[in-house]
Amino acid sequence: MNLTANKITNKQLVFMIIQAQIGVGILSLPHDVALIAKQDAWISTIIAGVFSQAIIFVIWGLCRRFPDLSLYQILPKLLGRVFGKILILSYSLYFMVTGSLVLARYSDIIDKWILPLTPNWITMLLMLLTCIYIVSEGLTSIARFYVLVSPILIVLVALISYAMKDANLLYLFPIGEHSIPTILKGSKEAAFSMLGFELFLFIHPYVQSSGKEKLVAITTANMFVTIFYTFMVIASLIFFEPNVDIALTPEPLLYMIKAYSFQVLERTDLFFLSLWLVIVATSIANWLLLSSMGLASLVRKKHYARFLPIVAGIYLVLALIPDQGKDFERFNQVLGPSHYIFIVIIPVLLFILSFILTKKEVVKKV
Amino acid sequence: MKGIKSILLVLCFLLTGCWDQHLMKNAVLVQILSFDLTPKEELLLGVSIPIIEESSGGPxxxxxxxxxxxxxxTPRDSRLKIDHEIAGILDTSKNKLILFGERMAGTGIYPSLDVIWRDPRNSLGATLGVVEGEAVDLLGIKPKHETNVSEYIQDALTSAEENSVIPSQTIQTLASEMIDPGEDTVLPFLKMNKKKSAVVVGLALMNDKKYSGNLPPQESTLLLLLENKKGKNARFTKKVNKDDQHVVNEYISFNVQDMKRKLKVQVKDREVFVSINLDLKISVEEYPKGDVPKDIERLNKLLSKELTEDAKQVITKIQQANCDAFGIGRRLIAFHPKTWEVQDKKDYFKNIKFNTTVKAEIIKHGIVR
Structure with missing residues (x-):
């Protein structure tokens, strides 16, 4: 692959990881975690952030041993061509399924909150077209776009902070009432929303900085995301009664600001949703990028852009399958273990394997 | 390629909202909803809709x-029936107020509100109120200076809010309080008087989700002060002098300028003690007898004593109604979870021992002495 073009800077890496991590889950995260850990949900969120950081260290360690190769190139190198290719294919499939689940959840929320009568495939198609457009132009423009839209996160924080005027801090107490296993179970829920840093495995060769700087960049991103999520969870916990009320509201953040109207703005939730759309678009774009990159390296094509329409088509078909809340649960049940396999177990095994086989990339000029 | 792109762009603008458009011309905006129980125990839904009349001559x-x-x-069932009756589609997305009849409120307000929370198009910015008698009757009043009933009632509520007779709240902020086992809500209590106009006559006390008593305006204001929920003004009139030749000279009217409230919850042997200290800085607005500075010591003392008595009265009343407006239960859950475990979850509020003191201090007396 051509490594001189399509470079991104270290700062852009921070924003790319942030945008990859924050996605569709943000709306339902406080509900999902609070369902298990109740008022201690915020502790679960912080713990989930710490877990992600541990995995980030492993991922970074793996990348450090192969500074010029993305995971799709490391796999065949470490495991041999056949086994490597099987894994590349399963990675692409995994990203496709994850991506289409995000797409399905996005259109489900749009369907529930704004456009109940519009067919879901329309909203999905519009989203996919946008994402193809973002992704097709290559890594540099993707990164620039992500940096450009990041201020939206600040607007979201500001909107939520406004709702805090009616919050009741007492709902947070008693702190630590729930047992450690319960809190850890809550972090499992939160961890799913933290996913996205695996993007680093695939784009690290394109980042123009030293290994250490890269580590600082992804750590910064992960810390930001953890703080951001923790804020959102605390905000929902002190706004809703944490035992019954929050369990009744699947999207607490939206509900929270629905009640407020400003001079020129009523139904603030619609405003929030339209900003949130951009955040979702960036994460769907990421998965689109990763799965088409996988397919491209499978057939050793240089550019992934030709695969985008095919992959997007698969996304659309997969995303149209679930159409009830129950289906999402089943989808998640299947996907849960695969998250662990692809994000935790395989990178850790590869990391260990790279030591056992003493395989290390000989740094050479391409 | 360029042609395709521009067509796509045009489509984006043209196709938006094809399925989900709601045209204003078809919508009949509901401004007030009312819920009552009929003698047959059915739900009677009332809606007040504005009708715009072309004026003859006026601008x-x-x-x-x-x-x-x-x-x-159910509310939806009744709404469907009204929908058949009127031309256009009922639209509750701009609803500002939901009123409950006394009997309806007595059986619980929560179930009928479900639809408000469930439908994304409903406005959560609306407030709730309880009406003496039937709520639907209040929608039928014909006030003289304002032809639109909902505007009229809302203005009445806003001014009551400013004068700290009722708290400022919306359905959304009430939801958590209603669901919380350790807290109860208070709602505006309205009444239709004989001249066919509406008045806010204080607060309706809710026991969990049921109406269980009410407070007159002065006591409502005091309750809000004790809850630390003062609005813009909090005015009182008290009798401070005896046997003056003019009756009006016996009274003083004042406004609370500034206040501090301390609320402490203590637990001794599973018994809950609550002490509330209210520190009021007041400004005299009316003292027909004259010369406040001369009487200031006596007035401070007397008002403190009177207000303390009143506050005790208010607390006795809300304890009788079993309305934990202070959220003492929530404080127990938060800081004394073990005590909360052994409390009677329904009637815990009645067993709490209160110790209330109010201290009033005159800091202003207008531009005359």
Whole structure:
């Protein structure tokens, strides 16, 4: 692959990881975690952030041993061509399924909150077209776009902070009432929303900085995301009664600001949703990028852009399958273990394997 | 390629909202909803909708209002019946107020609000209120200076809010309080008087989700002060002098300028003690007898004593109604979870021992002495 073009800077890496991590889950995260850990949900969120950081260290360690190769190139190198290719294919499939689940959840929320009568495939198609457009132009423009839209996160924080005027801090107490296993179970829920840093495995060769700087960049991103999520969870916990009320509201953040109207703005939730759309678009774009990159390296094509329409088509078909809340649960049940396999177990095994086989990339000029 | 792109762009603009458009011309905006129980225990829904009349000559169109009502099993059921009756589609997305009849409120307000929370198009910015007698009757009043009933009632509520008679709240902020086992809500209590106008006559006390008593305006204001929820003004009139030749000289009217409240919850042997200290800085607005500075020591003492008595009275009343407006239960859950475990979850509020003191201090007395 051509490594001189399509470079991104270290700062852009921070924003790319942030945008990859924050996605569709943000709306339902406080509900999902609070369902298990109740008022201690915020502790679960912080713990989930710490877990992600541990995995980030492993991922970074793996990348450090192969500074010029993305995971799709490391796999065949470490495991041999056949086994490597099987894994590349399963990675692409995994990203496709994850991506289409995000797409399905996005259109489900749009369907529930704004456009109940519009067919879901329309909203999905519009989203996919946008994402193809973002992704097709290559890594540099993707990164620039992500940096450009990041201020939206600040607007979201500001909107939520406004709702805090009616919050009741007492709902947070008693702190630590729930047992450690319960809190850890809550972090499992939160961890799913933290996913996205695996993007680093695939784009690290394109980042123009030293290994250490890269580590600082992804750590910064992960810390930001953890703080951001923790804020959102605390905000929902002190706004809703944490035992019954929050369990009744699947999207607490939206509900929270629905009640407020400003001079020129009523139904603030619609405003929030339209900003949130951009955040979702960036994460769907990421998965689109990763799965088409996988397919491209499978057939050793240089550019992934030709695969985008095919992959997007698969996304659309997969995303149209679930159409009830129950289906999402089943989808998640299947996907849960695969998250662990692809994000935790395989990178850790590869990391260990790279030591056992003493395989290390000989740094050479391409 | 360029052609395709521009066509796509045009489509984006043209196709938006094809399925989900709601046209204003078809919508009939509901401004007030009312819920009552019929003698057959059915739910009677009343809606007040504005009717805009082209004015003859004047620059502004007149806005009048009309009331429709129908009974059914659930709010949606009744609404469907009203929908058949009127031309256009009922739209509750701009609803500002939901009123409950006394009897309806007595059986619980929560179930009928479900639809408000469930439908994304409903406005959560609306407030709730309880009406003495039937709520739907209040929608039928014909006030003289304002032809639109909903505007009229809302203005009345806003001014009551400013004067700290009722707290400022919306359905959304009430939801958590209603669901919380350790806290109860208070709602505006309205009444229709004989001249066919509406008045806010204080607060309706809710025991969990049921109406269980009410407070007159002065006591409502004091309760809000004790809850630390003062609005813009909090005015009182008290009798401080005896046997003056003019009755008016016996009284003082004052406004609370500034206040501090301390609330402490203590637990001794599973018994809960609550002490509330209220520190009021007041400004005298009316003292026909004259010369406040001369009487200031006596007035401070007397007012403190009177207000303390009143506060005790208020707390006795809300304890009788079992309305934990202070959220003492929530404090127990938060800081004394073990005590909360052994408390009677329903009647815990009645067993709490209160110790209330109010201290009043005159800091201003207008531009005369």
């Amino acid at each position: 502004q169109a007149m806005v009048k209002s009309e009331t429709f009502s129908a009974s059914g099993h």
